[in-house]
Every structure is written in C-alpha cells, then in structure tokens.
Amino acid sequence: MGSEKVIEEKKQGQALLTANKEGNSKKLYIESYGCQMNLNDSEIVASILSEQGYNTTHLMEEADLVLVNTCSIREKAEQTVRKRLEKYTAVKKINPTMKVGVLGCMAERLKTKFLEEEKIVDLVVGPDAYRDLPNLLAEVSEGRDAVNVILSKEETYGDVSPVRLNSNGVSAFVSITRGCDNMCTFCVVPFTRGRERSRDPKSILEEIKQLVNDNYKEITLLGQNVDSYLWYGGGLKKDFKNASEIAKATAVDFSQLLDLAATEFPKTRFRFSTSNPQDMSLDVIRTMAKHENICKYIHLPVQSGSTTVLERMNRQHTREEYIELIDNIKEILPDCAISQDMITGFCGETEEEHKDTLSLLEYVKYDFGFMFAYSERPGTPAAKKMEDDVSLEDKKRRLNEIIQLQRAHGLFRLEQYVGKTVEILIEGTSKKSETHWKGRNSQNAMVIFPKGDEQIGDFVNIYVENCTSATLLGKRV
Known part of the structure; x- marks a missing residue:
C-alpha cells in the first residue's frame, strides 16, 4: 500500500544497512520515521556519506555519526523522535565523540529548539540540504553547531543514485517530484519540504534502467503529489505559466512519463503514489489501461466526503468532482483498485458532514484505506486560523465508524477474487x-x-x- 503519506509502522525507526564500501573507516547509524519519501531520502543521505568515508552500522554504540530522519505529519512521529533523542544522549555519555544530527521535516520546524534549547544535537539538516552534509560535518568537527534548513527551488537529487537500503531486492521506489504546492490547511508538507518541482525524465528513466539491470521487478514512482509531475526543463511547477512556448510544447507530464517508463521497460511492473484528485487526469487512466505492466491500483486520498469540509481543508476538489473521477476510473479501468486517505473530526465537522463521508465510502467501496482522526499540526493554516473543536470522544467514534465500514468494503473487494x-x-x-x-x-x-x-x-x-x-x-x- 505504498503511499508516501502512509506511515508504515513496521519500518519506523529501523536502522538502515547498506553494502560496505572498501576503505571507508567511519560508521554511520541512520534511522527514519515517517513516509516512504523519508526512507528514500535516507538512501540518498547514505549515498552522499558513503563518498565521505562512512559505512552504515546497526549498532548505535559504535557509530561516529548518528542521524535520525524525522517526520512532522503526525504528532506520534514527533513524540517518537523526541524519545529517540533522549536515547542518543544516553549513548553519547558512553561514546562522547559521537555526533548526532536531525534530518528531514522536523528539522525545519524545530531547529532552534534542538540546537540551542535542548543541546542534544550537533547538526540540523532540512530535506533539500543533504548535499551540504560534507560541509556541515566539517563545521561540526571544528566544534560548531551546523544548520542548513534552506528549502530549494531546484533540488531534486536527480543525479544522486540512492543506495538501496533494507530492500527486498524486488520492489524499489523512485522519487519523481519533491515538495508540494497544495496548501491543504491540515498539512505541514509545503512548509517542511517546500514548493513542488519535478525531476528530469532522463534521470528518472536512467535510475529505473539501473534498477532493472539490478533485477528489480517492480518500481513505484513517488511524489508528495505524483500526478502533478511536470518537467519543462527545470524550475517550480507554479512557474510553468511563464515558460517559453517551446518549453511548454516539449513539456512532459505524468501520463507521458508513465507511458515512457512502461514502454521502455515492458517486463517491469509500475506503481505510483500519491495521487491528488484534482491532478488525476483521464490521460493517466488511459495510459494505465494501455499498458499491462502498469498496476491497476490508484491511491486517491479524498480526506472527507463533504464538500464543505473539503473547502475548509482547502482541497481543490468537491465531493461531486471526486465522484465523477471515480466513475471515470471505473469506466476506463473496470478492474482498478482504489484506496483512500481519510481525516475525520476536522475543524467544525458536523454530524451531517460525517454522514457525507460514510455515504461516499458506501458509494466507492474502497479496496483499502488509511484513516486518521484529525490532530492539529503546529505551523499549519488550520492551527493558526481554525478551532480544533470536535471532541476527542466524537473523533474516536467517527473514526471507528469509518474503519468498520472500510473493513467490510475491503473484505467485499477481496471476495471478488475468490475463484479467479x-x-x-x-x-x-x-x-x-x-x-x-x-x-x-x-x-x-x-x-x-x-x-x-x-x-x-x-x-x-x-x-x-x-x-x-x-x-x-x-x-x-
């Protein structure tokens, strides 16, 4: 159920292990929390540090450098990381030369807290600054704290070949976009990962080719918002309107990228996530129908079945538009599985609006779902401007109703395969x-x-x- 917003519990906090590089004498311990994008970023970090003389270890006690790749999506992820930092502090007493760094989405938000107030960490590195790690480490070895949380307009790490970590050797993830332009009021991603930019299709196809040569059989294309992928020579998605006529005419969108990949590697299975309903074009669905090797599965987060809640969330689609999209998918790809993300108990949600969500679930009958009760994230528009006024009791009850319904639909969908x-x-x-x-x-x-x-x-x-x-x-x- 790959979706970068999906927090896979079993992968949380696993120490990453890569093949050792001859001649490297320093030891790196790196653990990741949060989404698949984060696990993918840790692979990029391991690759950059491998050139700096670091091999990975799963023994924190022997590490020269301990890095934790963090997440701000849910409160639970933040609490877990805080607990881990306490553990590092204890290990530092045994191994005083060990350096500790915080990477990723929490870095941006809590840089001063980590460095100045709590003095647990030596370096803080945001999601776009991993290339700067060698310089930052040099600063740290001189005894200075090092911080780089600048968000970039260009960084896509297109030329850093990730070291595949803890992989099953069968499926791999390839990031095609970074950042997000959708200012959903509940979400912290645009503030922690910056504005949306796409990666050069050539470098994406090169990375896929390398994976195919290494015998990977299934590739998932990843982005915070994968189907708004748009390459027109580089730059931010939002600046496309100012591009030259020739750049516009030769631009590559997501359905074209998918078509290129599926055509060039016909024996490889392709998946992608996460899709955003407003960007999901019928071209993408037609491309999926055209190629056997593109999996018939779309993760299509809806967040709520109520148009009024969707407006408060600043989602760029209504209930009606979402249903129309579902109808189109079912028509063009009758055997396509669809999964959802759902947030219940968002600011101001009434019982009536909750019933709209239940009736949408009934209409679509999703194959899978990822369902959460709303929890306010600091720094988001909702936290600044809206009251988190649905009681915990109501949130829990509504979430339970959604989960029970989803379970029944999930079973119903699986039963359709029996005898086939x-x-x-x-x-x-x-x-x-x-x-x-x-x-x-x-x-x-x-x-x-x-x-x-x-x-x-x-x-x-x-x-x-x-x-x-x-x-x-x-x-x-």
Missing part, C-alpha cells in the same frame, strides 16, 4: 508461515500461497481459493 486466477509478484516469505510465499497482484492485494520451486522476484499465476479480511489465499496454477 491472478498474477502475482513474489516479494518474500509470508510473515506467518515459513512454508508460504507472499506477493501482491496488480490491484495491490496481498496473496499467500504454498511454496514450490519458485524464487523471490518471480511472476506466478495463483488460483484464489479463499480470503481473510486482509489477504487472498490460493495455490499456484
């Missing part, structure tokens, strides 16, 4: 049974089946015999 044959890509051994493989079908449903002579990374056809609320169970055809 699906193609899946083997990702590894099932978590619950050593004798079974797990893999996902095009629609992103997890499938478990008994092991035979298959290998990880094989595409196989599975006859679905049964399902649970989260998984399809079957046997190889």
Whole structure:
C-alpha cells in the first residue's frame, strides 16, 4: 500500500544497512520515521556519506555519526523522535565523540529548539540540504553547531543514485517530484519540504534502467503529489505559466512519463503514489489501461466526503468532482483498485458532514484505506486560523465508524477474487508461515500461497481459493 503519506509502522525507526564500501573507516547509524519519501531520502543521505568515508552500522554504540530522519505529519512521529533523542544522549555519555544530527521535516520546524534549547544535537539538516552534509560535518568537527534548513527551488537529487537500503531486492521506489504546492490547511508538507518541482525524465528513466539491470521487478514512482509531475526543463511547477512556448510544447507530464517508463521497460511492473484528485487526469487512466505492466491500483486520498469540509481543508476538489473521477476510473479501468486517505473530526465537522463521508465510502467501496482522526499540526493554516473543536470522544467514534465500514468494503473487494486466477509478484516469505510465499497482484492485494520451486522476484499465476479480511489465499496454477 505504498503511499508516501502512509506511515508504515513496521519500518519506523529501523536502522538502515547498506553494502560496505572498501576503505571507508567511519560508521554511520541512520534511522527514519515517517513516509516512504523519508526512507528514500535516507538512501540518498547514505549515498552522499558513503563518498565521505562512512559505512552504515546497526549498532548505535559504535557509530561516529548518528542521524535520525524525522517526520512532522503526525504528532506520534514527533513524540517518537523526541524519545529517540533522549536515547542518543544516553549513548553519547558512553561514546562522547559521537555526533548526532536531525534530518528531514522536523528539522525545519524545530531547529532552534534542538540546537540551542535542548543541546542534544550537533547538526540540523532540512530535506533539500543533504548535499551540504560534507560541509556541515566539517563545521561540526571544528566544534560548531551546523544548520542548513534552506528549502530549494531546484533540488531534486536527480543525479544522486540512492543506495538501496533494507530492500527486498524486488520492489524499489523512485522519487519523481519533491515538495508540494497544495496548501491543504491540515498539512505541514509545503512548509517542511517546500514548493513542488519535478525531476528530469532522463534521470528518472536512467535510475529505473539501473534498477532493472539490478533485477528489480517492480518500481513505484513517488511524489508528495505524483500526478502533478511536470518537467519543462527545470524550475517550480507554479512557474510553468511563464515558460517559453517551446518549453511548454516539449513539456512532459505524468501520463507521458508513465507511458515512457512502461514502454521502455515492458517486463517491469509500475506503481505510483500519491495521487491528488484534482491532478488525476483521464490521460493517466488511459495510459494505465494501455499498458499491462502498469498496476491497476490508484491511491486517491479524498480526506472527507463533504464538500464543505473539503473547502475548509482547502482541497481543490468537491465531493461531486471526486465522484465523477471515480466513475471515470471505473469506466476506463473496470478492474482498478482504489484506496483512500481519510481525516475525520476536522475543524467544525458536523454530524451531517460525517454522514457525507460514510455515504461516499458506501458509494466507492474502497479496496483499502488509511484513516486518521484529525490532530492539529503546529505551523499549519488550520492551527493558526481554525478551532480544533470536535471532541476527542466524537473523533474516536467517527473514526471507528469509518474503519468498520472500510473493513467490510475491503473484505467485499477481496471476495471478488475468490475463484479467479491472478498474477502475482513474489516479494518474500509470508510473515506467518515459513512454508508460504507472499506477493501482491496488480490491484495491490496481498496473496499467500504454498511454496514450490519458485524464487523471490518471480511472476506466478495463483488460483484464489479463499480470503481473510486482509489477504487472498490460493495455490499456484
């Protein structure tokens, strides 16, 4: 269920391990919190520091440099990072030469707190400043605190080849945009990651080619807002209107990029996330229909089923426009799975507006969903201008109603596969049974089946015999 806003709990705070580079003598310990974009950024950081003599370690005690890549999306992520920083302080007493740095989205927001007030960390580096790490580390070794949280208009790290960390060797993520221009009132991303810019399609296709050569079978194109991708020679998305006629005429949008990738690598499976309803063009859906190897799955966050709530959230779509988009997807791609993000209990949400969300869920019957009760994030427009006035009790009840409905729909969607044959890509051994493989079908449903002579990374056809609320169970055809 890859979506960069989706916080995959099992990956939170894992220490990243990469292949050691000969001759590197320093040790780097890096752990990441938050979204897939963050995990991807940690790979970029490991790549930059590998050139500076650092190999990764999973033993914090022996590290010369400890980095934590942070997230500001949810309060829980911030609290976790604070706890981790206390742990680092304790380790520093044993290993006083160890340096500690905070990277990523919290860095921007809490730079003074970390450096001056709490004195836990030696360096603070925002999401666009990773190239500056060598200089910042030099500052730190001279005994000075180092900070760079400048957000850039150009930085896309298009030429830094990420070191793939903790990968299953089958699926990889490729970032195609950075930042976001949508000023949703509940969200901190535009303030922590800056304005939206796209990466050169040539460098994207190069990175995919490298991954295909390394035997990766599935690539997920990533962006805070992936389908508003637009390359016209560089620069911010919002400045496209001032581009020259020739730049406009030769620009590459998301459906064209998807088409290029799927055509050039016909044996590779492609996914993408996260999509924004207002940018999801019918061209993208037609491109998906044209290529077998583009997975029939769209993560399409709606956030609320009520137009009045969507207005307060400053979402650029109404309930009606969203439903029209869903209808178009179902018409052009009848077998497409759709998942949602939903925030319940946003400022001022009435019982009536909550019912609108439930009725939208009934209408779409999503395959999966990521559902949260609203929690106010400091620095967002909502925190500055709106009252977080829905009681915790109401938030919990509404969230529970949404989750129960989503569970029923998820099961309903999975039941449709029983008695059918699906193609899946083997990702590894099932978590619950050593004798079974797990893999996902095009629609992103997890499938478990008994092991035979298959290998990880094989595409196989599975006859679905049964399902649970989260998984399809079957046997190889």
